[in-house]
Amino acid sequence: MQTFPLTRRAALACMAASAFVLAPPGAAAQFAASDKPVRMVVPLAPGSTVDAVARALGPGLGRALGRPMVVENVAGAGGIPGTGQVVKAPKDGSVLGMVSSNHVINPGIYKSIPYDSLKDITPIAVLATVPLVLVVHPSVPVKTVGELLAYARARPGTLNLGSAGNGSTLHLAGELLVSETGIDIRHVPYRGTGPLVTDLMGGQVQMGFVSVSQVAAQVKAGTLRALAVSTRQRSASLPDVPTMAEAGVPNYGFDAWIALIGPAGMPRPVVDGYAAAVRSAMASPEAHAAIVGQGLSVLDIGPDAAPAFFQSELHKHQKLVKQSGATLD
Template sequence: MNALILQGRRAVLAAALAAAMPWAQAQSDKPVRLIVPLTTGSTVDTLARALGQPLARALGQPVVVDNLVGAGGVSGTTQLVRAPKDGNTLALVSSNHVINPAIYKTMPFDSLKDITPITVVGTVPLVLVATNTLPVKNLRELVAYAKTHPGQVDYGSAGNGSVLHLAAELLKSEGGIFLTHIPYRGTGPLTTDLIGGQIQLAFLSVTAAAPHVKAGKLRALGVSTTQRSTVLPDVPTLAESGLPNYSFDAWLALIGPAGLSKPLVQKLYQDVRTTLALKEVQDILAAQGIAPVDMSPEKTEPFFKTELAKHGALVQKAGAVKD
């Protein structure tokens, strides 16, 4: 009889703990599926794989990176929003998450209501680079040249509505200049044509541009963020080069499906913070030009809202809406 009473008390205690600590239900041998809605080898994918093992140690669960590519990240994120709300399915997304609602006339989910923002993990500075045939050495010379040669300076991007496209549209707006947009299918052919002189200007990630800048094949005119990049420390920011209001970066964030409990979100956030503090992770991020960010869940949601409005306005101005 005493054994039955003790067993009953244990059951009641376990239920109470589960109610008080709902995140404990996600702590199991079941792997955490970390969806990456972009291609293998992308910056998002590299970060996800860098976080994988150390994050698994912090979570106490295996982490499996799952690349689900399509429609600029929409396909993979669709799988996330349909996942159970137990913390076992997460996604690492890029700025595309807040750009896509402005680009596509219809979306299978709401980029705010159907997710739980957990934390912004890092930002990726971009750098404005020019071919050596363009007769400018810095941003001020570029603005002056573009104003005297309206429409005669071509810039390339990784496609309509891409981060590289919107960074250039902000440059046009802040600089009061007109540049001709040449969209490419990815950064590979874009970089090849830029080095070859088929186009004159483009934004690239600092890690993609750095080898060509150091080899003298491209000329760096300015970094897109308000702080200089450790990858190209001698290159000034666009803000300090004559466009004081210019600030643009690509960012990476961890999200879950809508409805994750606050205690679970806080635990996930703290586990990511612990992981980002590890030297092995910091070294990988530094090599990729990723600047770690410590943004709490309470700040991440309003950040998403601000970024949705900012990028939506840029997409409309650029006319990058797709059917």
Template sequence: MRFKDNGRRAALASLAATMFMAGGHAQAQASSDKPLRVIVPLSAGSTVDVVARAMSAQMAKVMGHPIVIENLAGAGGMTGTVQVVNAPKDGLTIGMVSSNHVINPSIYRKVPFDSLNDITPITVIGTVPLVLVGSSVVPARSLKELIALLKSKPGTLNIGSAGNGSVLHLAAELLMSEGGVDVKHIPYKGTGPLAADLLGGQVELGFLSVTAAAPHIKAGKLRAFGVSTRQRSAILPDVPTLAESGLPNYVFDAWIAVIGPAGLPRPVVQKYYADVKTVLSMKDVQDAMANQGIAIIASPPEQAAPFFKAEFDKHAVLVKKSGATAD
């Protein structure tokens, strides 16, 4: 909505603020011509960024409100997330974060905010399945054979990741813990170099997202040993889960969630959750999610908060076992 009269604009803005403080967020939002900032604390082209942009057009229609996506990458996502944490509690700034949000406190000596208490979890959008793959130099053809191989040659095979304390690193740590095996960790600076060296045989094993790995698996250039999630991935339906294949307690999800600053009023949180859930039910958005291998959850806010705490605790244990640090 645009206003030609500046006095009328000011009066309506004041009225909107009054309604917002009384819990009338929907009316306040409709009266504002300020855009909603969606901060993505990761680089353009990342899975989180792709999801944010896939949802933004429909979110703008559902909310009747302009949306601006800002990529503020750096420090494992902390550079952008601090902007969400310090944002006014007016409902005009939210963030879309990944699992790194709850991993960072365990791998950085100093985090400029409390990852649990300085945010308001709004919803967990969905999970991103990973797949354990091996290069062509690995003779094992199944997870059972791989575990036997690793036990026979402890510490001699390599497993790459996107960096110390990354989701891919912690997925590998859980593999070692559940499988009772010792594999040498090789940290890379991102998934691109890791994938290249897996294809070239310079590193033997690694976890990749199902979307990144699927073309190479189907082309026979990488061998899939199992998917990390509780259910199989629709992108790789013939690849069993690691739990199915011999590690019954192995479950590891990468995930994407929507957060706001701490103290965001409940009506604001519920309105955002309802809008996000509506958008996630739309076919074009579901298709975009499926193309990224994302299993939609759309958990309500009351489930999102304990989920964050459980993930925080789980990753802290894995980081401690690994000795990983990003400093």
């Protein structure tokens, strides 16, 4: 997605105003029937990447819908309580959820959750991916993924891979590397990304996958060494860092992602209305700058393709969770 110059802002405003022209007539009618705010539940803490995307997208969505968007954080237990509120909400589009890859990880790491991660939601749009980067402390004498694999194979069980916790996306990105290469490394779970990055920089843990936005400055400063990004395409924030496939692990590809959902059974005109509003909001320079500023890659997966995306991601992540043996209760 390109950044639009200032001279085109008037055109973007017209796009936002005409969002419902792109959607079935029933969508505009159903939204116009109420001027109450739409509640957008973010099942993670304020300041998270998902929260930042919700708050960047909210104003544009509100303009396109003609209804204010109110972002509400309901954090805890991997996002389960917050998502639980979304699946139990009215089916009229008055409550939505902004979820991450954790949504399809949770069924494998928790013994039970109070909803079905596929059947109890309506996927509206997959908005962006969160590129991860494999970094090592400079004390590890490797500069490429190939050198890292050789180093690990010569010293089985001695390298530590840090993550943001058991079953986190950072953990599963590491498990995929183990699965694809057969290396023997030790997993060290942390309570969040902040402590992980601190110990990576201090050398207490030698390697880890971290979102590009959280370590780009350290990589550029040389306090961490980037070996490869997890995605199939290079990151604009670290353009000189190869993908894992380019670095010699051809089948590796791992994306954390962010998506907009509603409860199961939402009327299709309402879903289509939201999908059109999302496209309009994502096209605004403000939202685009905020999202790209987080180091994210913008996607455009709407309600037709989103269900299959969720199903595929659930299958992939559950396979990795089983391989890792991760559990949280």
